[in-house]
Amino acid sequence: MKLKKLLTLEVAAVLVSFIAFSAFINSSHNEEVSNPVSVDGYSIGDEAAGINLLNVDDTMVSYEDYPDALGFIVIFTCNTCPYAVASEDRIIALDAEFKPKGFPVIAINPNDPAVQPADTFAKMKQKAADKGFTFPYLYDESKSVYAQYGAKKTPHVYLLHKENNKNIVKYIGAIDDNVRNASGVKERFLSNAIYELLDGKEVTVKETKAIGCSIKV
Amino acid sequence: MKFLSLCSLALLLFLGCKETPEKEAAENVASVETEIQENPPVASSLIPTYNFDELEETYFKVESDSTYVINFWATWCKPCVKELPAFEQLRENHAANKVKVVLVSLDFPEHVEKAVIPFIEKKGLESEVVLLDDPDANTWIPKVNPKWSGAIPATIILNKEKSKFYEQSFTYEELEKEVISL
Structure with missing residues (x-):
């Protein structure tokens, strides 16, 4: 009973x-x-999980492929969002400026091509070729990475810094203070954060906001 | 040529002020659109353009008994375009309840003539449409709401007592429910 x-x-x-x-x-x-x-999603100071995603060159890419990197500029972006398109040249310039300094760009497309037909893997390849991307442009096919990181829109930047073999989130937000127009930029939030890390300092502006396209899943 | 473009502009302006653009007139706009594109665009004077401080001053300080539904959108934003009919329907059904809809476009200012105006005409939007031209989003996004990531669509519903922020898409039923329960 x-x-x-x-x-x-x-x-x-x-x-x-x-x-x-x-x-x-x-x-x-x-x-x-x-x-x-x-x-x-992640907050500043969190350890970012590893990735293993398909690149536009048909290879798989993970952070471990860069044993000498000091960190990573992870940018969730896509093919057609006007804010992402307006950022393309800046992303290429970031890779040119910071890869030699130990912070390569890793671009990830989180959009579901079934919802946003312009974001198929074939069109990602086309975009990377047309723009001459110098960095991996990865396809988040399982839609798990963007959700884990907490990316809400494109473009959305996560700056990671390797500390004791862990990738720690140091900055989340926008590349700079004028997504629409590179020539109108007054403050380069992301670059400032990387230079502070390179100088062994704490990042002062840790999070910023920018308008972007909601991630299409 | 110059005269023609002036005429097209006048027509656009005229249409912009009309309460209910007729179908025939809307088709005319489509045909003059190319005309506009060939000529240097005349600043975005066709819809009210604000920086954030001006927008805040104009719409975020409600003193009347009205309820404002302020939606951030853009012509290129698919989920935004998809939910616009819900906002139009809300304005139509609840105008008597002093519900006012303001559609704040985040389109680039240089695209107003060739994208925003034709879009308004094509969809026959009757809600108030304004352009927010303020590139320093990091400063103004947290003023709209500290929790806003900056993704659109996003909506604020407010009256003189309170305001509520939503980073999501709405169906008509969801939107109406939120407005009624504010």
Whole structure:
């Protein structure tokens, strides 16, 4: 009798938590931002998980392929978002400036081509060839990397710094203070952060905001 | 040529002020569009253009009994374009309840003539459309809401007592529910 009662209680508890959980799942999409209690994705100081994604040259790329790197400029971007397109030349310039200093660019396209047909892997290859990308342009096919990092839009930058063999998030946000127009830039947030890391200093501006295209999944 | 383009501009201006653009007129706009493109664009005077401080001053300080639904969008933003009919419908159904819809375009200013104006005409948008021309997004995004990542679409619903921010897409039912429950 006692056992039966216990079992009933247990079943009830499981049921209640299941209902609560499914309610959470159902509401999380709408509630997430209007009521942003839970913060998803990485914060400054978090260790970034490794990646193993397909590059436009048909090889797989991971951080371990760069044993000499001091860190990484990880940029979630895509083929057609006007803000991403306006940033292309700047991303190429960042790679030219910072790869020799130990911070190569790793570009990742998180968009689902079923939702955004301009972001197929074939069109990524085309974009990389047309623009002469000097950095990997990776396809987040499983859609797991952008979610893990917490990228919300394109372009969205995560600056990682290798510390004790871990990639620590040091800066999240925009490349600079004028996504629309490179010639109107007054502050280069990302570059400033990298130079501070190179000087062994703490990054002063750790997070910035910019308008971007929501990630299409 | 010059006269023609002036005429097209006048036509556009005229249409921009009209409450309900007729279908025939909208088709005319499509045909004069090429005309506009061939000529140097006349600043974005066709829709009100604000920097963030001006936008804030104009729409974020509600003193009347109205409820403002302010939506950040752009013609190139697919989920934004998809949800626009919900905002149009809201304006139509709740105008009597003093609900005002403001569509804040984040299109690049140089694309107003060839993208935004034709889009407004083609979709027959009747809500108020303004352009936010303020490149320093890192300064103004947190003023809209500190939690906003900067992705669009994004919407604020406010009255003189409170305001609520949403970084998401809306269906009509969801939008109406939020407006009613504010």
